[in-house]
Amino acid sequence: MEKKTTRNLGIAILMVCLFAIGFVSGRLFQANNASISNVFSGRSDINFQLYWNVWDLMQSKYVDSSKIDDQNMLYGSIKGMVNSFGDAATVFLDPEETKTFNEASEGKLFQGIGAELGYDGNNQIIVVSPLEGSPAKAAGIKAGDYILTIDGVAIASTDTVYDAVAKIRGEAGTKVTLGILHKGATKAVDIEITRSEITVPSxxxxxxxxxxxxxxxxxxxxxxxxxxxxxxxxxxxxxxxxxxxxxxxxxxxxxxxxxxxxxxxxxxxxxxxxxxxxxxxxxxxxxxxxxxxxxxxxxxxxxxxxxxxxxxxxxxxxxxxxxxxxxxxxxxxxxxxxxxxxQSVLDLSxxxxxxxxxxxxxxxxxxxxxxxxxxxxxxxxxxxxxxxxxxxxxxxxxxxxxxxx
The missing domain is CATH 3.90.226.10 (2-enoyl-CoA Hydratase; Chain A, domain 1)
Incomplete structure (x- = not known):
């Protein structure tokens, strides 16, 4: 049963402190131990066998068997379903991402570059704001900057902000290089940033x-x-x-x-x-x-x-x-x-x-x-x-x- 709470509001923007996921916009509502029934049971117009066919084919045909991970396949499937709505604020977070989100919203100590990420009107990943005194701000990262690459690897069109968070976060003292297109610029630049410990007073x-x-x-x-x-x-x-x-x-x-x-x-x-x-x-x-x-x-x-x-x-x-x-x-x-x-926040099992x-x-x-x-x-x-x-x-x-x- 879903119940209203005064939990975090925010915006599917993410604080890149550990990379900390920060705020989903609007009042958040939370439901504990949500039970969601399979509303598609018995529907003849939905061919769920297609899903399982693809699942089996990936497991039996993919060239690199070391990458076959049932749990990751499940989470990836769910994320794909949720992302199909095209709403950057409607997201599925796995347990590790959920933990990071909760810690970030409470302002705990993080290790990272100290910036907030979000989406522009076209769902492209941008820097919403670097935090005061953060490595990101010291390196010249500014609000409105587009992140094109992370350590030389281009951000894919299917990557979410949460994916970018996972790639940018890291231990204090380590470095990450971001390919940045400054707002209004025509040429991207590489900016190397040394991660550090960050606390954010409210x-x-x-x-x-x-x-x-x-x-x-x-x-x-x-x-x-x-x-x-x-x-x-x-x-x-x-x-x-x-x-x-x-x-x-x-x-x-x-x-x-x-x-x-x-x-x-x-x-x-x-x-x-x-x-x-x-x-x-x-x-x-x-x-x-x-x-x-x-x-x-x-x-x-x-x-x-x-x-x-x-x-x-x-x-x-x-x-x-x-x-x-x-x-x-x-x-x-x-x-x-x-x-x-x-957003309504549903806690899953x-x-x-x-x-x-x-x-x-x-x-x-x-x-x-x-x-x-x-x-x-x-x-x-x-x-x-x-x-x-x-x-x-x-x-x-x-x-x-x-x-x-």
Whole structure:
């Protein structure tokens, strides 16, 4: 029996920390020990014998018998079936991939290059965002980069992000070479990256400006070990902002791949007065449920600027969209990733999981959040390559200028 939980939201984007799989977009729903009946029993229009014929032929005819592995054949078959739907967020994860996914969503220590991977609108594998201080960012990997090869081997059209994750992850101190096509470039380059141990704090708070009168609240994900742990961490930081006496907040959601949908709603509630629509969900029957602000926000009277980029996805888009459409914040940066679907997570008997898209997430105005309808900043400004190499954060500087004036 399937039951709703507030488990991770995110986007079939993957954090390449161990390579850590991070966030599936939308609220995740989970069912324990799911039992799925064979709905095809007795159907004469489906020739399942064809499947078993191919199975037997591969085992009896394939030239390299050392590659015959019944378990891998089973998992590959299931993945092929799931991938046939053409939905990058609907995936089957084997037990090892499931373990990595769960660890990543809890922000545990990883070994890898420290980047988030996802898909563009054509299901091509791209870098959503390199993590701050990561080997990937130090090597020049940027949001929007296409990964063409891994250690000289081309990514196949059938490879999923999860396949890329398995090939890129590795022990700290080892190296991996990625063939990268930078956004807007016409020629790919090889970039060698040394993997390292990486931890990702969910949020950090500092004070900036000449008089330290601006709170810079950086939220890297909407997950921790649990939803309650995340909200506790959020409340601690919000209380610190209130106690500091500042009246201006820059909320930095750049590179934030998502997390708990409920966390995004909880956060929005601190900025928006009670009774405002923060987000909506639409099921397969077209039924819409609205999520309204209820608490009366601790930060409701403060001036707010939100920073976003192409690595801001899912829950971070829910939050920034709620603040933008309620008139509570000016959004600055690049257009966001554009991902607004919810997955049901089914725990299978052998430790595998099946992630199935079941809902669409809508913005307060009813628009569906997707690649063609991301969050468009009020002020679009990019961090240029020139400024990047000089360590200049053009987007943050613009946010400071706007909020000070």
């Amino acid at each position: 949020m950090e708070l500092s004070y900036i400006g000449d008089n330290k009168d601006i709170a810079l609240f950086q939220v890297s994900r909407f997950t921790d070990s649990s939803y309650s742990e995340w909200t506790k961490n959020w409340d601690t930081n919000v209380d610190s902002i209130v106690d500091s006496g500042v009246k201006k907040v820059i909320l930095d959601l750049r590179g934030n791949p998502g997390g708990y949908f409920d966390a995004a709603i909880y956060a929005a509630d601190d900025f928006v007065g009670a009774g405002k629509v923060l987000a909506q969900e639409q099921d397969s029957a077209g039924k819409i449920q609205k999520f309204n602000s209820t608490r009366g926000g601790k930060l409701e009277s403060m001036e707010v600027v939100v920073l976003v980029d192409g690595g801001s996805a899912s829950a971070s888009e829910i939050l920034s969209g709620a603040l933008q459409q309620s008139g509570r914040a000016t959004i600055i940066g690049d257009k966001t990733y554009g991902k607004g679907t919810a 052998d430790g595998s999981t099946l992630h199935v898209t079941i809902l669409k997430w809508l913005l307060p105005d009813g628009g569906w959040l997707n690649h063609d309808n991301p969050i468009t900043p009020n002020i679009e400004i990019a961090n240029s390559e020139k400024d990047f190499t000089k360590g200049i954060d053009t987007q943050l500087n613009k946010a400071i200028s706007e909020i000070e004036n």
